[in-house]
Amino acid sequence: MVDLRSQYLKIKSEIDQGIQDVIDSCSFINGPVVSAFQKELEKYLGVKHVIPCANGTDALQVSMMSLGLQPGDEVITASFTFIATAEVIALLRLKPVLVEVDPYTFNIDPKAIERAITPKTKAIVPVHLFGQVAPMEEIMEIAARHNLFVVEDNCQAIGADYIFNDGSRKKAGTIGHIGCTSFFPSKNLGCYGDGGAIFTNDDELARQMRVVVNHGMVVRYYHDYVGVNSRLDSIQAAILKVKLGRLDEYAAKRREAAGFYDMAFANHPKLKTPVRYEKSNHVFHQYTLVTNNVDRKALIEFLGAREIPAMIYYPVPLHLQKAYIDPRYKPGDFPVTEHLCETVFSLPMHTELDLEQLTFITNSVLEFLNR
Ligand SMILES: *Cc1c(COP(=O)(O)O)cnc(C)c1O
Numbered sequence: 422m423v424d425l426r427s428q429y430l431k432i433k434s435e436i437d438q439g440i441q442d443v444i445d446s447c448s449f450i451n452g453p454v455v456s457a458f459q460k461e462l463e464k465y466l467g468v469k470h471v472i473p474c475a476n477g478t479d480a481l482q483v484s485m486m487s488l489g490l491q492p493g494d495e496v497i498t499a500s501f502t503f504i505a506t507a508e509v510i511a512l513l514r515l516k517p518v519l520v521e522v523d524p525y526t527f528n529i530d531p532k533a534i535e536r537a538i539t540p541k542t543k544a545i546v547p548v549h550l551f552g553q554v555a556p557m558e559e560i561m562e563i564a565a566r567h568n569l570f571v572v573e574d575n576c577q578a579i580g581a582d583y584i585f586n587d588g589s590r591k592k593a594g595t596i597g598h599i600g601c602t603s604f605f606p607s608k609n610l611g612c613y614g615d616g617g618a619i620f621t622n623d624d625e626l627a628r629q630m631r632v633v634v635n636h637g638m639v640v641r642y643y644h645d646y647v648g649v650n651s652r653l654d655s656i657q658a659a660i661l662k663v664k665l666g667r668l669d670e671y672a673a674k675r676r677e678a679a680g681f682y683d684m685a686f687a688n689h690p691k692l693k694t695p696v697r698y699e700k701s702n703h704v705f706h707q708y709t710l711v712t713n714n715v716d717r718k719a720l721i722e723f724l725g726a727r728e729i730p731a732m733i734y735y736p737v738p739l740h741l742q743k744a745y746i747d748p749r750y751k752p753g754d755f756p757v758t759e760h761l762c763e764t765v766f767s768l769p770m771h772t773e774l775d776l777e778q779l780t781f782i783t784n785s786v787l788e789f790l791n792r
Contacts, residue, residue, distance in 0.1 A: 422607065422730050422732055422767070422769050422770065422771070423606075423607045423769070423770075423771040424769075424771050424772075424773040424774075425606055425607070425611070425771075427773040428771070428772050428773055432663055432664070432667070435663045436659075436660055436663055439454070439659030439660060439662065439663055440656055440659055440660070442454070442659065443655045443656050443659050444656075446655075448655055449654060449655050449656070450652060450654060450655065451652065451655070452655035452658070454655050454658045454659045454662065455473055455653055455654075455655055455658040457658070457662060458473070458653075458658040458659075458661050458662045458665070459471045459472075459473055459618075459658075461662060461665055462618065462661075462665060465592075465665060465668070466592045466594065466595050466620060467591070467592060467595060468592070468594075468595040468600075468620045468621070468622055469621070469622045469623075469624070469627070470620065470621050470622070470623075470624070470627035471618050471619070471620055472618060472619040472620075472621075472627060472630050472631055472634060473616070473617070473618050473652070473653035473658065474616075474617045474618060474619060474634050474651040474652065474653060475615055475616065475617060475650075475651040475652055475653065476603060476604075476605065476615040476616065476617040476651075477505065477574075477576040477601060477602060477603025477604075477605065477608075477617040478505040478508065478509060478603075478617070479617055479634075479649065479651040480576075480601035480602060480603065480617040480618060480619045481505060481506065481509045481546070481572070481574060481601045482509040482512065482513070482649070483619060483630055483633045483634055483649065483651060484572045484599040484601055484619055484630065485509055485510065485513055485515065485544070485572065486513065486633050486648075486649075487599075487626055487629040487630045487633050488543070488544060488570050488572075488626075490513070490515055490543050490544070492513075492514035492515065493514070493515070493516060493541065494515050494516065494541055494542075494543040494544075495515070495516045495518045495539060495541045495542045495543060496510045496515050496516065496517055496518065496542075496543060496544045496545070496546060497518045497519075497520055497534055497537050497538070497542060497544070497545045497546070498510065498517060498518070498519065498520070498529070498545070498546040498547075498548065498574075498739075499519070499520060499522050499528070499529040499546075499547065499548050499550070499739075499758075500519040500520060500521060500522060500738050500739050500740055500755040500758040501522045501527060501550070501735065501738060501739075501755075501757075501758040501761055501762070502548040502550060502574070502735070502739065503548075503576070503734075503735065504739065504742065505574075505576075506546055506548055506574050507519070507739050507745060510546070511745070515543075516541070517739075517745070518537050518539075518542070519739055519740050519750065519755065520533035520534055520536075520537045521533040521755050521756075521757050521758060522550075522755075522757055522758055522761070523757070524757045524760070524761070525696040525698075526550075526553055526555075526696060526698045527550045527551060527553075527709070527761060528547070528548070528549065528550055528553065528554075528555040528556065528698070529547045529548065529555050529556075529560070531556050531559035531560055531563060534560065534563055535563055538563075538567055538569075542567065542569060543569060543570060544569055544570040544571070544572060545560060545563070545564055545569055545570070545571050545572075546571075546572045546573075546574055547560055547571065547573055547574065547597070548574040548576075548577070549573065549574065549575050549577055549578035549581065549593050549594075549701075550577060550578075551577055551695070551703075551705070551706050551707040551708075551709050551734070551767075552577055552578050552581060552609065552675075552703050552704040552705045552706035552707065553578065553581065553695075553697075553698050553701045553703045553704075554578055554581050554582075554583040554593045554698070554700065554701035555573075556698075556700065557571075557573075557583050557596045557597070557700075558583075558585055558586060558700070560597075561596065561597070564597075570597075570598045570599070571596075571597030571598055571599075572597055572598065572599045572600075572601065573593065573594050573596065573597040573599070573600040573601065574601055575593050575594030575600045575601060575602045575620075576601065576602055576603040576605075576608060576617075577608065577609070577706035577707070578593040578594070578609070578701075578704055578706065579593065579594065579602050579608070579609050579610050579668070579704070580592070580593070580609060580610065580668045580669065580671075580672050580704050581593040581672075581701055581702055581703065581704040582701065582702045583596055583700060583701055584699070584700045584701065584702075585700075593701070594620050595620055595622065598621065598623060598626060599619060599620065599621045599623075599626060599630075600619070600620040600621070601617070601618075601619055601620075602617060602618050602619075602620070603616070603617050604616030604617055604618070604653075604657065604661055608706065609668070609671065609672065609675070609704055609706055610661065610664055610665060610668055610671075611664070612657040612658075612660045612661050612664075613656075613657065613660050614654075614656075614657055615657075616653045616654075616657045616658075616661065617651075617653070618653070632645070632646060632648060633646060633648045633649065634648065634649065634650075634651040634652065635648060635650075636648045636649070636650060671772045672704045672705075674771075674772040674773075674774075675704060675705035675770060675771070675772060676703065676704075676705060678705070678708070678770060678771075678774040678779060679695070679703070679705045679708050679770070681774075681776075681779045681783070682694065682708055682768060682779070682782075682783060683695075685779075685783035685786075685787065686710065686783070686786070686787075689787075689790065690713065691712060691713050691714060691715050691790050692710050692711070692712060692713070692715075692786075692790070693710060693711040693712075693713065694710060695708060695709055695710070705770055706770070707734055707767045707770055708767060708768050708769075708770040709734065709765050709766070709767045710765065710766060710767070710768070711761065711764050711765055712764045712765070712766065713764070715764075715790065717733070717764065717766055719789075720766070720786070720789050720790075721733075721766060723785070723789045724782075724785055724786070724789070727781075727785055729768075729769065729781070729782050729785055730769055731766050731767065731768055731769075732766065732767050733762075733765060733766050733767070734765070734767050735762060736762055737762060738755055738758045738759055738762050740754060740755060740758075741759075768782060768786070769782065
């Protein structure tokens with residue numbers, strides 16, 4: 422699905438030098454390169470505070486730990502997402518409240534959020550799924566009216582812009598009270614191991630989250646809160662510094678590949694190509710198609726036999742995951758999400774796809790569909 426090797430070979434000398442510099446300095450944890458990367462990311466995103474941490478799941482957990490929520494408080498999130506979003510809510514003994522997504526953009530539906538709000542609701546966690554930003558302007562308006570926190574799960578859309586009604590733009594993850602991202606290797610800004618970061622423009626929340634990621638420690642060895650240990654290590658920061666400089670170029674490459682797929686599959690009766698939401702510039706973490714009357718398993722096997730990977734993100738909606746079975750929910754409650762789980766599939770999407778590969782992939786998909 423990704424080609425990290427070819428990408429590495431193009432930036433090898435810079436990456437190798439960055440790693441070697443960290444080893445020479447022996448400043449492996451919280452070294453100067455971590456703060457340098459933090460500053461560069463703040464500048465790139467146009468956000469006041471970036472708090473590096475160990476992975477995207479921690480970023481979500483630390484955010485939620487810093488909001489002063491009580492067990493049983495309700496947190497609204499999308500029914501169609503990666504499990505981490507709901508997992509941290511459940512781990513903190515908060516109550517995940519799932520809501521339906523839009524059938525075209527796959528992102529959380531603001532009307533469904535509005536309907537799910539109760540007196541116990543404290544926060545909304547929109548997920549910018551597959552690289553496209555959720556309808557943040559509507560979500561922020563709802564949150565303001567009901568006095569709720571908004572934590573953006575931006576693990577799949579770093580670098581995307583959100584375009585407001587007045588034409589102004591902000592980077593995904595910098596619109597809500599807090600934004601979270603992951604630097605897992607296959608993400609749009611990926612390191613060579615685990616990593617993550619939290620963004621906020623709120624000084625007080627930033628202060629609190631810096632304490633939480635560091636064992637709840639305000640003064641050295643004085644622990645005012647129950648925290649966690651969540652750090653980005655210096656070697657990963659050195660790699661991310663190199664790749665951040667190329668993030669926009671990488672997004673352009675992904676968009677180019679997506680454009681090729683779009684053209685090849687345009688108006689095919691059995692495929693719906695990804696719909697572009699007019700308020701976001703898609704950064705294509707995934708290129709996800711909705712099939713119509715296609716034996717999806719056979720298609721994936723057919724592609725697999727030609728060594729073309731294809732994946733289903735995600736095969737099971739959150740409310741039907743075994744660990745999250747809840748008497749509040751039953752099959753059929755989220756028809757859009759359930760339909761997507763049954764019909765979507767994603768094709769290889771990364772920065773190194775060339776014309777030959779794209780042609781081979783699209784021809785193979787069409788050959789299967791038209792046979
Ligand atoms: C990848 C991802 C996460 C978790 O990130 P990790 O770094 O793997 O912990 C959370 N939410 C979404 C939507 C993701 O895609």
